[in-house]
Amino acid sequence: xxxxxxxxxxxxxxxxxxxxxxxxxxxxxxxxxxxxxxxxxxxxxxxxxxxxxxxxxxxxxxxxxxxxxxxxxxxxxxxxxxxxxxxxxxxxxxxxxxxxxxxxxxxxxxxxxxxxxxxxxxxxxxxxxxxxxxxxxxxxxxxxxxxxxxxxxxxxxxxxxxxxxxxxxxxxxxxxxxxxxxxxxxxxxxxxxxxxxxxxxxxxxxxxxxxxxxxxxxxxxxxxxxxxxxxxxxxxxxxxxxxxxxxxxxxxxxxxxxxxxxxxxxxxxxxxxxxxxxxxxxxxxxxxxxxxxxxxxxxxxxxxxxxxxxxxxxxxxxxxxxxxxxxxxxxxxxxxxxxxxxxxxxxxxxxxxx
Amino acid sequence: xxxxxxxxxxxxxxxxxxxxxxxxxxxxxxxxxxxxxxxxxxxxxxxxxxxxxxxxxxxxxxxxxxxxxxxxxxxxxxxxxxxxxxxxxxxxxxxxxxxxxxxxxxxxxxxxxxxxxxxxxxxxxxxxxxxxxxxxxxxxxxxxxxxxxxxxxxxxxxxxxxxxxxxxxxxxxxxxxxxxxxxxxxxxxxxxxxxxxxxxxxxxxxxxxxxxxxxxxxxxxxxxxxxxxxxxxxxxxxxxxxxxxxxxxxxxxxxxxxxxxxxxxxxxxxxxxxxxxxxxx
Numbered sequence: 001x002x003x004x005x006x007x008x009x010x011x012x013x014x015x016x017x018x019x020x021x022x023x024x025x026x027x028x029x030x031x032x033x034x035x036x037x038x039x040x041x042x043x044x045x046x047x048x049x050x051x052x053x054x055x056x057x058x059x060x061x062x063x064x065x066x067x068x069x070x071x072x073x074x075x076x077x078x079x080x081x082x083x084x085x086x087x088x089x090x091x092x093x094x095x096x097x098x099x100x101x102x103x104x105x106x107x108x109x110x111x112x113x114x115x116x117x118x119x120x121x122x123x124x125x126x127x128x129x130x131x132x133x134x135x136x137x138x139x140x141x142x143x144x145x146x147x148x149x150x151x152x153x154x155x156x157x158x159x160x161x162x163x164x165x166x167x168x169x170x171x172x173x174x175x176x177x178x179x180x181x182x183x184x185x186x187x188x189x190x191x192x193x194x195x196x197x198x199x200x201x202x203x204x205x206x207x208x209x210x211x212x213x214x215x216x217x218x219x220x221x222x223x224x225x226x227x228x229x230x231x232x233x234x235x236x237x238x239x240x241x242x243x244x245x246x247x248x249x250x251x252x253x254x255x256x257x258x259x260x261x262x263x264x265x266x267x268x269x270x271x272x273x274x275x276x277x278x279x280x281x282x283x284x285x286x287x288x289x290x291x292x293x294x295x296x297x298x299x300x301x302x303x304x305x306x307x308x309x310x311x312x313x314x315x316x317x318x319x320x321x322x323x324x325x326x327x328x329x330x331x332x333x334x335x336x337x338x339x340x341x342x343x344x345x346x347x348x349x350x351x352x353x354x
Numbered sequence: 355x356x357x358x359x360x361x362x363x364x365x366x367x368x369x370x371x372x373x374x375x376x377x378x379x380x381x382x383x384x385x386x387x388x389x390x391x392x393x394x395x396x397x398x399x400x401x402x403x404x405x406x407x408x409x410x411x412x413x414x415x416x417x418x419x420x421x422x423x424x425x426x427x428x429x430x431x432x433x434x435x436x437x438x439x440x441x442x443x444x445x446x447x448x449x450x451x452x453x454x455x456x457x458x459x460x461x462x463x464x465x466x467x468x469x470x471x472x473x474x475x476x477x478x479x480x481x482x483x484x485x486x487x488x489x490x491x492x493x494x495x496x497x498x499x500x501x502x503x504x505x506x507x508x509x510x511x512x513x514x515x516x517x518x519x520x521x522x523x524x525x526x527x528x529x530x531x532x533x534x535x536x537x538x539x540x541x542x543x544x545x546x547x548x549x550x551x552x553x554x555x556x557x558x559x560x561x562x563x564x565x566x567x568x569x570x571x572x573x574x575x576x577x578x579x580x581x582x583x584x585x586x587x588x589x590x591x592x593x594x595x596x597x598x599x600x601x602x603x604x605x606x607x608x609x610x611x612x613x614x615x616x617x618x619x620x621x622x623x624x625x626x627x628x629x630x631x632x633x634x635x
Contacts, residue, residue: 068474090476094380098474104467108402109395120391121475123383135372149402165471167373169380202374 019082021046021173021205022067027076029062036062038229039076044207044222046172049199051220052209053315055325059229060209061101064177067207068098081172094122097166101177103158107151111142111161114150115168122169129168136164140194156187163194174198176208180215188215195219213315225319232322241313244321245271247287249294251280252307263301267293276324278306281317380476388477392485393492396456400493407454411497414450415504418442421567422508429568436569437598443505444593445566447522448586450501451494451530453557456486457537457550464545464631479632483538483624487531494530498523510597518596521606525596528613529589533560535620542627560586585612 022044029037037059044050052060065071067080069089078085081095106114112133119129137146140160145153150161159179166174176195180188196219198204210216216223217237225233225240233240251260260280261273269290271283284290287310298305320326383391400407426438463469472482502519512518537553544550563580564587565573573581581587592609595602 070470070473090382093474093476094382096474098471100467100470102467104471106395106399106463106468107466108399113398117391117395118471118475120383120387121472121477123381123387123476124378128378132378139373170374170378171380198373204374 019046020044020079021048022050022078022080022207024067024078025076027063027066027078028074029059029066029071030074035229037066037073040226040229040231042078042224042231044205046205047199047203048221049195049206049208049219051216051223052207052226053211053213053216053220053223053319054209054226055211058226060211060226061177062229063226064175064207064209068096068175069093094169095172096175097169097171097173098175099159099162099166099177099179101181103155103162105150105158105162105165108149110149111146111153112137114161115146115165118165118168124169132168136167140164154187156183156190159183159187159191160194163191167198171204173205173207176206178209178211180210180212192219213319217315223315225315225322227319227323227325233318237315240315240318244281244313244317245283245285246312247284247290248311248313248317249282249284249287249291250307250309250311251282251294251298251305253278253280253298254304254306259301259303260298263297263303264294267297269293274321276320281320283313287311382476385478385481388481389485389488392472392477392481393488394485396459396486396489397492399456399459400489403459406456406458407493407497410450410454411500414446414497414501417449418446418501418504419508421445425567429572432572433569437510439505439508439510440598441569441594442567443502443510443597444522444526444590445561446501446505447498447526447593448529448561448590450497451526452533452561453537453554454493454497454530455490455534455537456493457534457541457553458547460486460538461541461545461547461550464541465547469631473632479628480625483542483628486538487534490534491527491531494527495523497530498526512597513600514596518601522593522596525589525593525609525613528610528617532613532617532620535617535624539620539623539627542624542631545631560584565590585616588612 020043022042024040024042027037027040027042028035040059040063042050052063054060062071066073067078067085069085069092072086080092083091083095085092109117115133115136116129119132120126124132140163142153142157142161145157150158153161163176163179166176179195180191183191192215195206195208199206206219208215208219220237222234222236223240224231233243235243251257253260255278257275257278257280260282261275264270264273264282267290269284269286271285273283274281282290282294291308291310295305295308316326421442422439425442429438429441430436460469463472469482473479502523512522514521533556536556537550540546540553541550563577564584565581570578570581570587588605588608589612592602592605592612595605595609599605
């Protein structure tokens with residue numbers, strides 16, 4: 001029975017060629033003199049997972065709060081599920097599910113009470129709201145904990161209950177604002193798995209913001225990189241990473257890395273060199289065949305190499321090339337609990353040479 | 355720890371097909387259903403948050419019984435035919451219900467982010483506040499009834515009978531509603547629990563610069579002047595009339611008018627604060 005329902009869902013919802021699930025044009029949000037979002041154009045297809053990647057303060061959450069109707073845009077237009085966020089926010093709310101950055105839960109209710117109440121708020125008849133609470137409770141697998149007050153839940157349990165609450169009314173578009181921030185690696189992997197199943201098995205459109213490169217890389221069909229309230233790059237993770245070269249050689253030197261640029265000027269196979277502080281990022285088509293020539297060239301110029309790393313590009317490299325900063329530094333500064341994320345996708349792709 | 359482990363192992367067996375049911379879709383629930391849903395949640399929270407109601411009823415009963423023991427002899431000796439128990443019951447009721455509301459819970463909703471979850475749903479914004487206010491009326495009635503029972507048990511009798519008692523309870527609950535608007539206004543304006551708790555300070559001028567303990571004729575000087583401007587004075591007179599004067603239309607009208615004036619001010623303030631809180635611009 002459930003498989004049949006599942007198939008129907010996929011057939012009816014897995015549409016990517018129709019009208020966009022999310023469409024924005026020159027979306028702007030200002031707070032007094034501060035421009036949080038500075039003219040964003042987005043087209044997210046139905047059935048797509050779109051990752052909105054950027055450091056803290058880049059404008060990710062403000063964009064999401066506008067799309068979810070919590071904040072009105074200062075200018076520009078946006079449609080979500082075909083409904084205008086400014087002209088008809090009430091219609092938008094019927095079509096979207098939202099899990100905000102901080103799990104928006106009432107600590108004194110039990111998990112079951114919260115899910116049933118959520119169903120009632122979305123106009124589900126009492127019996128349907130109860131059934132949905134049971135189905136979603138089973139899906140997130142919190143077991144007997146659902147009968148206990150939410151205040152006693154772990155961070156991972158809260159986040160999964162928050163996700164279930166966002167799904168009570170079977171939304172067309174699911175918004176996830178930094179869904180794994182603050183979670184331990186196991187809980188993070190569980191949330192990823194659930195998000196992927198919602199998309200691949202139900203065809204749900206998912207818009208997620210994240211400051212974790214790995215999360216965007218693993219989950220998103222397409223990634224928009226935002227910095228300073230503007231989208232600075234957009235594409236599939238592979239496309240974005242290819243844009244900075246096939247392989248990267250990272251060189252850390254004593255002092256400024258600027259001399260590295262001149263030193264590698266004539267080295268065959270080097271596509272480009274960028275220096276950021278004491279680090280130089282060398283783009284190559286085939287890193288393993290070029291690395292020895294790089295070492296020789298640096299040695300000839302008496303540049304003291306402290307660390308040399310050969311790896312494939314990450315989204316952080318894309319961000320670095322576009323903005324001159326790394327997202328990863330910002331993310332780790334703000335989330336020291338998230339060290340050691342589980343290896344999934346293209347996470348740990350380094351080969352270090354010292 | 356056990357719960358976390360269990361949750362991870364069972365999550366993979368969850369039936370995701372059921373999550374995408376085609377027969378489930380959101381729709382506006384309707385104004386009445388919204389209010390009932392919010393009020394129901396607020397009421398379910400009361401037994402888990404008894405600290406908000408137990409002190410109120412304790413203080414009301416404590417002062418009711420202590421004041422009777424302290425002042426009965428003194429006042430009844432001064433005024434012929436005066437019954438201090440009957441006189442003091444309305445004061446006890448107002449001590450019990452004034453300032454008791456779910457406003458502190460609402461401010462926690464703002465802090466916990468649950469208020470945003472409500473705003474993300476199709477629920478009407480006004481229903482969020484109305485639901486809480488209706489829950490407060492129910493809580494106020496639940497607080498008044500035991501105080502009334504204690505009053506009856508120690509010998510207070512209503513000249514207006516059972517109908518008078520019902521009007522008495524209703525007036526007390528309406529006063530609670532009128533006063534709670536100030537707490538919600540502060541809660542929604544500031545989002546700060548400490549500020550909400552400070553609204554308790556309003557309680558003192560309203561409840562003590564009036565005829566709480568002695569009739570107006572026994573007051574003197576500035577207090578008598580202030581009491582004649584205090585709406586609670588007229589509310590107390592209306593409530594007392596129901597106990598020992600019979601159906602006194604003038605006093606009942608003045609009591610209702612006093613509640614209506616305070617209520618109009620406080621509800622205007624709290625709905626303005628709600629509009630400010632949910633404003634998207």
